[in-house]
Amino acid sequence: MLQNYVLLREFLPRDQEVFCSLQEDQDVGQFVDWLPRTRYQAEVAFWDALEQQVMPIRSRFFYAVEVDSIVAGSVGFTLLSGGSADCGWFLRKNFWGKGIGTKAVALLVEDAFVKGISKLRASARSQNIGSIRVAEKCGFQRLGEKNGRVFFEVIDNRKI
Numbered sequence: 001m002l003q004n005y006v007l008l009r010e011f012l013p014r015d016q017e018v019f020c021s022l023q024e025d026q027d028v029g030q031f032v033d034w035l036p037r038t039r040y041q042a043e044v045a046f047w048d049a050l051e052q053q054v055m056p057i058r059s060r061f062f063y064a065v066e067v068d069s070i071v072a073g074s075v076g077f078t079l080l081s082g083g084s085a086d087c088g089w090f091l092r093k094n095f096w097g098k099g100i101g102t103k104a105v106a107l108l109v110e111d112a113f114v115k116g117i118s119k120l121r122a123s124a125r126s127q128n129i130g131s132i133r134v135a136e137k138c139g140f141q142r143l144g145e146k147n148g149r150v151f152f153e154v155i156d157n158r159k160i
C-alpha cells in the first residue's frame with residue numbers, strides 16, 4: 001500500500017524514461033509554459049540535469065520526487081543573481097491531489113535554504129489553483145499578478 005513517503009533525490013541514469021515521459025506528457029504540459037517537450041528535447045534536458053550534478057559551480061538543481069520509491073515528478077530551481085533562485089514543480093497526473101506536491105515543494109524550499117539561497121521565486125498561471133495552493137502552503141507570499149500569471153516569493157527568515 002502506498003504511504004506517500006516523499007523524498008527528493010538527484011536524478012540517476014535509470015530515470016531517463018520516466019523523466020522524458022513526464023516532460024512529453026500533455027496533461028502536465030497544459031500547465032507549464034515550456035512543456036510538453038519532444039523526446040529529443042527531453043533527453044537533452046535529462047542529460048543536462050545529470051551533468052549539472054557534477055559541475056564544480058552548479059546553476060540548476062533538478063530533483064526527482066520519489067514517492068514510496070517511485071518517481072512521481074520533478075522539482076527544481078535555477079540560480080539567479082543576488083542569492084535568489086527561480087523554482088518550479090510538476091508531477092505525473094496519477095500523483096496529483098494527494099498532498100505530494102505540497103510535501104515535495106516544502107522539501108525543495110528547505111533544500112534551497114540549506115544551500116544558502118535566501119529568496120525563492122515561483123509563478124503559476126492564474127487558473128492553476130493547485131499550484132497556487134501548493135505555493136501558499138509552502139510559505140510563498142503572493143507578489144502580484146501579470147499577464148495571466150501569479151508571482152510568488154519565499155524568503156529564508158532565519159537569515160533576517
Ligand SMILES: CC(C)(COP(=O)(O)OP(=O)(O)OC[C@H]1O[C@@H](n2cnc3c(N)ncnc32)[C@H](O)[C@@H]1OP(=O)(O)O)[C@@H](O)C(=O)NCCC(=O)NCCS
Nearest residue numbers: 031089090091096097098099100101102124129130131133
Ligand atoms: C501543481 C501540482 C504540483 C500540485 O501538486 P498536488 O500534489 O496535486 O497538490 P496537493 O495535493 O499537495 O494539494 C495542495 C493544495 O492544492 C489543492 N489542489 C490541488 N489540485 C487542485 C486543483 N486541481 N484544483 C483545486 N485545488 C487543488 C489541494 O486541495 C490542496 O489544498 P488544501 O490543502 O487547501 O485542500 C500538481 O497538480 C501538478 O503537477 N500539476 C501539473 C503541473 C503543474 O501545474 N505544475 C506547476 C506549474 S506552475
